[in-house]
Amino acid sequence: MxxxxxxxxxxxxxxxxxxxxxxxxxxxxxxxxIPKTCDPWAVHSAKSTPQESDGLTAEQQQLLDLINKTGPLTAEEICAELSIDLSEFQRNFATLRHMELARGFKKGEQVYYTLFNDS
Ligand SMILES: [Zn+2]
Incomplete structure (x- = not known):
């Protein structure tokens, strides 16, 4: 296959x-x-401000902190934890994935999200 x-x-x-x-x-x-209607890098650079560490937005940093602390989590769990909707999650996660900070994997029928170097 x-x-x-x-x-x-x-x-x-x-x-x-x-x-x-x-x-x-x-x-x-x-x-x-990856949302089809926007380029995660365009969103990323447009939102970046000097006080953000490692070039992440506050939302991306929160997402990363959450999966670092309590991951792996499903998209629904992450959205509930951070009070964001699925499209916000997808946009932020796409950037983290492109930066090789986070990744998704499938377990059973569910997709979970975790740190990129988490085994
Ligand atoms: Zn393929």
């Missing part, structure tokens, strides 16, 4: 379905976590 997007070999365990396509975990997470 192969990923329809990047062609990587995938096992039934790692298989994700999206819009009728078979995808590997990376491609699936790219699609579900």
């Amino acid at each position: 192969k990923c329809d997007k990047c062609g990587a070999g995938i096992s039934a365990e790692e298989k994700f379905e999206h819009s009728g396509k078979t995808l590997c975990e990376d491609c699936y997470l790219d699609i579900v976590t």
